[in-house]
Amino acid sequence: MILIVLVIIPLIATALSALTDRARFGAFITLTGATGVLVLSVYSAMEVICSSKHVLVSIPGWIAVDSFGILILLLVAFVNMTASLFSAGYMDLDRGESRRYYSNFNLFTFSMLVVPLLQEPNMVWIALELTTLFSVLLVGFENTHEALEAAWKYVVLTLMGAAIALLGFLILYWAARHANIDSYTWSGLLLIAPHMSPVLLKASFVFILAGLGAKVGLVPLHTWLPDAHSQAPSPVCALLSGVETTVVLYVILRLLPIIRLVPSIHANMWLISFGLVSVGAAAFLLLQVRDYKRLFAFSTVEHMGIILTAVGIGGGMAHTGAMLQIVGHALTKSFCFYAAGSVLLLMGTRDIGSVHGLIKRAPATGVALLSGGLAIAGAPPFVLFMSEFSILRAGLHQQRYFVTGLLALFIAIAFFAIMNHVSRMVFGSDEASEKGISSPLPITCKLTLVIAALPVVVLGFYIHGALYKLLMLAAATMGG
Amino acid sequence: MTVFTGMTDLVSNLNALAGGLFIVATFGIVVARQVRACLRFFVFQSFFLAVSAFMLGIIPFSVHLMAVGTINLIAKVWILPWILLHMLGEEVYTRREIDQVVSIPASLIIALVLTIVSCFLSLPWLKAVSAAKALYINIPIGLAGLFLGAYTLTARREAVPQLLGLLAMENSAFFAGIAVAPDLPLISELALVFDLLILIFVVSILTRRVHKHLGTTTVGRLEKLREEPYK
Numbered sequence: 001m002i003l004i005v006l007v008i009i010p011l012i013a014t015a016l017s018a019l020t021d022r023a024r025f026g027a028f029i030t031l032t033g034a035t036g037v038l039v040l041s042v043y044s045a046m047e048v049i050c051s052s053k054h055v056l057v058s059i060p061g062w063i064a065v066d067s068f069g070i071l072i073l074l075l076v077a078f079v080n081m082t083a084s085l086f087s088a089g090y091m092d093l094d095r096g097e098s099r100r101y102y103s104n105f106n107l108f109t110f111s112m113l114v115v116p117l118l119q120e121p122n123m124v125w126i127a128l129e130l131t132t133l134f135s136v137l138l139v140g141f142e143n144t145h146e147a148l149e150a151a152w153k154y155v156v157l158t159l160m161g162a163a164i165a166l167l168g169f170l171i172l173y174w175a176a177r178h179a180n181i182d183s184y185t186w187s188g189l190l191l192i193a194p195h196m197s198p199v200l201l202k203a204s205f206v207f208i209l210a211g212l213g214a215k216v217g218l219v220p221l222h223t224w225l226p227d228a229h230s231q232a233p234s235p236v237c238a239l240l241s242g243v244e245t246t247v248v249l250y251v252i253l254r255l256l257p258i259i260r261l262v263p264s265i266h267a268n269m270w271l272i273s274f275g276l277v278s279v280g281a282a283a284f285l286l287l288q289v290r291d292y293k294r295l296f297a298f299s300t301v302e303h304m305g306i307i308l309t310a311v312g313i314g315g316g317m318a319h320t321g322a323m324l325q326i327v328g329h330a331l332t333k334s335f336c337f338y339a340a341g342s343v344l345l346l347m348g349t350r351d352i353g354s355v356h357g358l359i360k361r362a363p364a365t366g367v368a369l370l371s372g373g374l375a376i377a378g379a380p381p382f383v384l385f386m387s388e389f390s391i392l393r394a395g396l397h398q399q400r401y402f403v404t405g406l407l408a409l410f411i412a413i414a415f416f417a418i419m420n421h422v423s424r425m426v427f428g429s430d431e432a433s434e435k436g437i438s439s440p441l442p443i444t445c446k447l448t449l450v451i452a453a454l455p456v457v458v459l460g461f462y463i464h465g466a467l468y469k470l471l472m473l474a475a476a477t478m479g480g
Numbered sequence: 481m482t483v484f485t486g487m488t489d490l491v492s493n494l495n496a497l498a499g500g501l502f503i504v505a506t507f508g509i510v511v512a513r514q515v516r517a518c519l520r521f522f523v524f525q526s527f528f529l530a531v532s533a534f535m536l537g538i539i540p541f542s543v544h545l546m547a548v549g550t551i552n553l554i555a556k557v558w559i560l561p562w563i564l565l566h567m568l569g570e571e572v573y574t575r576r577e578i579d580q581v582v583s584i585p586a587s588l589i590i591a592l593v594l595t596i597v598s599c600f601l602s603l604p605w606l607k608a609v610s611a612a613k614a615l616y617i618n619i620p621i622g623l624a625g626l627f628l629g630a631y632t633l634t635a636r637r638e639a640v641p642q643l644l645g646l647l648a649m650e651n652s653a654f655f656a657g658i659a660v661a662p663d664l665p666l667i668s669e670l671a672l673v674f675d676l677l678i679l680i681f682v683v684s685i686l687t688r689r690v691h692k693h694l695g696t697t698t699v700g701r702l703e704k705l706r707e708e709p710y711k
Contacts, residue, residue, distance in 0.1 A: 018671045043689045124677050133675070133682045140686060148690050149702040155683060156642055160633055161648035167626055167656060171605070174660035178609050199608035272521075 002047075003058040003065060003117055006040045009033045010110040017102035021095045026102035027088035030436075033106065034081040041077040043300035045070045049466055054473055062119055062356060063185050067473035069116035071323065072243075072250045073331040076112045076186075076409045079242045082452045088340050090234055090345060091444030095223040101141065101233075108134040108239065115247045119185040124251055125169045130159045131244055132215070139232040139240070144154070150227035157224040158215045163257065165211025168204045175200035184255055194260035199245040201258075202265045203287060207254060215248045218274050218308070219281040226289075229297035230350070234341025237293065241300045242334035246326055249304060253311060272313030276406055278305030283410040291350045292343065295421055296336045299376050302414050303329040303384075309407055311478060318394035319475035324387035327471070328459065332384055335370040335452040342441055342449065343369055343425070352421050356428040366426045368449045371448030373422030375456050377415040384461035484543055487568050488539050495535035499617040501630045502655060503595065509648050510591050510632050515640050516573045519561060522651075525625075526556035527579035529651050533658045536614055545662050548669055551586040554620025555673045556651070560680055567684035568640065568691075575697065578591045581635045591628050618659035637700025641688045643680075651678065 030172055048070045048177045052172050057064040065073060084105070096324045109129035118124045132155065140151030173184065179195040181188055193201070259267040282302035282379030289295045302383035303325065307366070310322035347355050351424035358366035375382035380446040388411060463471070505528060508521030522551075530552040537545025565573070590691065599620040606615055629652060632645030657664070692696050 051613065110670070120665070120668070122664065123671065126668070126671045129675050132679070133678050134683055136686060140689060143693050145690060145694055145702070146704055148686070148693060149699075149705055151587075151686055152639070152690060152699050152702065153705075154631060155686065156646065158644050159679070160630055163626065163629065163646065163653055166650065166653040167622070170653060170661050172656040177661065177663075197608045199604055203605055357532065 001058060002040055002044055003056065003063055005354065006037055006044070007110060007113050007117065009036050009040075010106045014103045014106040014110070017100055017106060021099055022090075023091070023098035026082070026093075026098045027091075030084040030106060031081070031088065032101050034077070034084040034109070037109070038077040038081045041070070042159055044054055044122065045074055045470065046466070047130050049469055049473070058117075061185055062123070063117050063253075064119050065117050066477065067470055068250070068254070068323075070479045071112065071327065071470055071474045072116040072247060075246060075327060076109070076116075077244045077301070078455075079239060079330055079334045080109045080112075082334060082338070082448050083238045085451070086201040086238070086341065086448040087233075087235040089166065089444035090341055091327060101138070104134060104138050104141075105236070108138060108236075110134075111241060112239075116250060118440030119187070121172060121184070121189070124254075125166055128165075128212070128215070128248060129159070129162045131247065132162065133237070133246065137370040138236045139157050141233055141236070142231070142387055144231075146227075147231040149257045150224070150231035153224040154228035157221065161211040161214025161221065163211070164214075165208050168207030168211055170211075171200055171204035171207065175279045175285060178443040184420045186258075189258045189441045190261070193258045198264050201262055205255065205265060205267065205270070211253060212248050212252050213274060216252070216303065216304050217247050217278070219278045220277070222281075222301050225301060226285075226294045226297040227301060230291055234293075234337050234344065237297075237341070238334035239282060241297060241337060242330045245300055245304055246330050248356070249307060249326070250326070252308075254477065256311065257477065260479045263353050268312045268314055271308045272403055275305045275310075275312055276403065276410070278302070279309065279407060279410040279414075280305075283417065287420075289421065291348055291351055292352050292355070292421065292425065293340050295341055295352070295418065296333065296376065299331060299336075299418060300329075301416065302410070303333070303376075304412070306388065306391065306407065309403065310394070313391070313395050313398055315394060315398055315402055315404065316475060317397060318391055319478045320471055321387050321391035322478075324472045325384065325391065328383035328387050328456075331452070331455050331459070332372070332375045332382065335368075335449070335456050336376050337471065338445070338448050338452055339365065339368040339372040342445055345441065346439075352425060355425040358426045359437075360429075362441070364446065364449075368453070369422060370392065370426045371457075373418055373426075377418040377437035378411060379415070381460040382456055386460055488543075490540050491535050492617075495532055496617050498528045498535060499621045499655075502532065503621050503624060506648055506652070507588070507591055508637070509641075509644055510587055511626050513576055515575050515638060518641045518644050519564065519573075522593040522647060523557055523562055524560055525648060525651055526552060526560075529655050530557065532618065532655060536658055537619075544664070544666065545658060546591075548658060548664075551673050554653075555582045555676065556647075559677065560647075563677070563680050564640070564684065567681075568687060573640075575638060576704050581637065581700065587631075587635055590631060594627040595624040598627055602609075619656050619675060622652045622654075622656025622659075623660070624653060625649070629653075637698045639690060639697040639699045640701060643683050643687070645649055646683075647676075647677075658711060676681060686705060 016029045061070050080195050110135050114127045136155045140148045175196045214221035286298045307322050307325050310318050321476045368474045378384045378388045505521045505525035512518040530549040533545045533549035602619045603625050629645045629649030636642050
């Protein structure tokens, strides 16, 4: 029941925010809804951890959530809350725009919340397609040439991927039906996987990986991602880059234990190849970006690659590392986009070369950007350092020296690239333009930066027992 | 008994005919020069998708497939073109594709190659489960349609033909789907169609905005966003 209430809240918020033109009201409704969703997700997470089977069922066979699902749900709920708080100060909305922005925003949230709750794979596909459809107009919200171009590329490439994935899902259904499946759900598939035809299962896996890979931003299907993730309004960027990619990745990873039961498919090899190519390509592309929002967008491609590689390495340690990486990426990347959004608000440019000496001109924003850069690049003491370290350690432990070595090299290049750009912006000096900034950052933006930074810093030192248990349980769902 | 066998043969032949016409319509989407013609080919394609669903649903009789066929007929042959025609201005439809990335004869040859490749690709799947006769029609054609739709997306520069390429891909996945998953829960089918209508709606709004703010619908020519190294 609680899960159903949880997804209805954003729908109510959509309806309410469509009623009025007043931006403040829209922001208030959205923030209230988002807080409610967050509270309910924390509550359901506790239920999942405490229940004996570690699942929470609302409608058997249709709506339920297990440890992995609830982890994703928590991330979506948290980033959604911070993004709606950030929107309140960041978005300068005219009459009529507010209605458009907030109703769309809540619909987008709805579609992302639904994905981890649905148990029937075909319905999951539909929800995934909705995440694209409900976010397209947010990407093109500003109606500039760049924003509209980005929105078009986004919708065409990801929906093309979705159509390819649809065939994959239908082939999966075919294989399951041929093996006389009882209930067509993720868990039902897991039971029947050994009896399914390996040829069909492989075909469906390849189609789904390629199709959804386009939406996750795996190279070479990533071309739309830096455009869309940089041109959208910053709070939407945080949602897109922080959690939308994660939600899609979740579906691929849901499929993985099923595929792994048929060793002849070599699922791990597929993941490692896609993953390493993405990390490598992103690392080199990061070197030459000129727009700081694109910088963080490319880093999303890098992190998705790291997660896939980690899961591909396999084993409990790597899986736990991958789960922590998922959590760390969602939290850190959304924080980075809030920092980048604040810089954009103050400086009015996205060009890295035009921003200098932030630390003197706007100390708070400068510190936020610097710590965001360090955190996303994987420096200690932030959470991504922990996860990347444990992934690399797991790789060495499993004697996958080549894969681990390449991964470490690419992470190092990406680190250098990100810090090179960020330090230019934060420290570099330019006598001519070094004056203070007149209009201060809105209070809600500052508050968002603090709230979003908290878990990024805290999780680097200390992981609470309940969260640790959730991470372990989620890692265990990955199978062999 | 002979009547029954004759009936089965007739129905499966009609399904094969629908499949053939389906792929011909898809070729039409790939090569049509005018936006309006492209839309017409899409309507034909959706119509033959519905016909195939009806044919597959006759023997053995399946209420499901009949419903799927009817939903398709209403949503894609009737509502969808109506939305597209009404949401976008006349000007979009009178446009001709003057500068396709690949010339039309070359596109035809590529489309042909893609079709043949997809036949060979799908054969091992069909053999793996010793599939029924209808699958030998629907799977390769569905796969071919998927590839042709993807090709349309990359080769076209106009907004509406690109959108139709997308829809053709989805139609093709369905064309394979009605054969492999005839008993898909009706709620998924309905949700799929609902989803499709949202798609049309959203993409039409986007196209309108592109047209309004940028003064063109040749989306393939938009290339402001790209990486340039530091000078």
